[in-house]
Amino acid sequence: ALRARGCRVQIWTSHYDPERCFAETRGLDVRRAAGWLPRSVAGRGHALCAALRMALVAAYVLVLSGERPDVFVCDQVSACIPVLRLARIRKKVLFYCHFPDQLLTKRESFLKRIYRLPLDWLEEYTTGMADCIVVNSRFTAGVFKDTFKSLSHINPDVLYPSLNISSFETIIPADITDLVPKKKFLFLSINRYERKKNLPLALEALHELRGRLDSHEWNEVHLVVAGGYDKRVLENVEHYEELRRLASKLSVNDHVTFLRSFTDEQKISLLNNSVCVLYTPSNEHFGIVPLEAMYMRCPVIAVNSGGPLESILHNVTGFLCDPLPTQFSEAMEKIVRDPLLKDSMGAAGRVRVMEKFSSEAFTERLYQYIGRLIQ
Incomplete structure (x- = not known):
């Protein structure tokens, strides 16, 4: 979408497999970093590992990539936003919220609830650090307001996904x-x-x-x-x-x-x-x-x-x-x-x-x- 309007777009992620990706991404400039960090530890801690991976990707972009973006667009994992705000020349961040991550997991044990407490706080706090927040539906907008109580002053816009027709x-x-x-x-x-x-x-x-x-x-x-x-x-x-x-x-x-x-x-x-x-x-x-x-x-x-x-x-x-x-x-x-x-x-x-x-x-x-x- 942004390339169609003349923007130069670069995608950074921790894992990218051209054989399993969306076909549209194969024509884009996709870079990888922090792929060495595991997705989980002994099958546990997926959310923590995802947050660490994206924070490391953001740090790599700022320090080692040599790139000077005009704006950052993040989706799903908000843990990278505070890292991006550390840029020497502050650039603004748009966060595309698909759904609060804390609602996508079960808390069947006391230890799981304890484990999720700091992650839930981190998600809410870092999401609020974005300069612009958009969501993918009116349904998600309502869930956003109900879930992130400290962000009740924010009314995210709805940006419906589209098809690459x-x-x-x-x-x-x-x-x-x-x-x-x-x-x-x-x-x-x-x-x-x-x-x-x-x-x-x-x-x-x-x-x-x-x-x-x-x-x-x-x-x-x-x-x-x-x-x-x-x-x-x-x-x-x-x-x-x-x-x-x-x-x-x-x-x-x-x-x-x-x-x-x-x-x-x-x-x-x-x-x-x-x-x-x-x-x-x-x-x-x-x-x-x-x-x-x-x-x-x-x-x-x-x-x-x-x-x-x-x-x-x-x-x-x-x-x-x-x-x-x-x-x-x-x-x-x-x-x-x-x-x-x-x-x-x-x-x-x-x-x-x-x-x-x-x-x-x-x-x-x-x-x-x-x-x-x-x-």
Whole structure:
């Protein structure tokens, strides 16, 4: 977005794998530092290690990189902000808050609660040090106000994420005939293999749908569970196996295909061939998958909370349901029963994305924020 407005953009991170990154980043100037610091210690302390890694990245940028940025843009981890403020010539910082990190973890033990206390304080304090704070949805803006009590005087602006539409138009769809059986009603779930994404809901809804259809209709139904998967992340590995076992338990494994870390070309093909996308997380901060689906003229069935309330129009571009298999399967049945619904909702979804979530709108808003910070 900023390069399109003539800015020189450099991205600094502690880990970057060109084989597993978003395709758009491969054309950007991505630098790495502090990758030697572990992601965890004996499987614990992920949040602490992430904060230390980003603080070290910020220190490297200031001291050793030789770069002289006009403004810093940080997202997710705010621990780097106080380090950036130490610059000899003070530069302003924009922080893009996706969701408070302290709400993304469980505190099941007394030791975990003690461990999180200083990290929670650090997140709130360092977030407040940013010169400009934006969030990805009105939902996140409300959570921001409720969570960071000492920052109640700050009203973060909403900067909706957008799609890189050009990539959808230029990518040549891959042949997926060897990955997915050819069926009339192909349902698609796209999410990381994480328990918080509530992927079992998609499998349970599929099981419920079976009871709503006759045998001929059921034989034409298939679900693809496609998700980001990193073998270094224990939860990805464990949850993938949990889902396979659940599909077998529900006796729907013959109607489910699990894909791990698919390519952009495969994703485009899957969206092209699907009648509907199932989006199962509750209280999702925003969710880019519904935008991708709607742009590709694919209706979305999503949970009626969080970001999807702002992106999906109920009964127009898809269906917003309680996170219950019965409600999801009822919406899926409507797609199966009405062959025109996919086309009408798909067309409305494309219009919705172009009007409200275009890359042009995102670029203009972000550039305005940057302009104010460097004045």
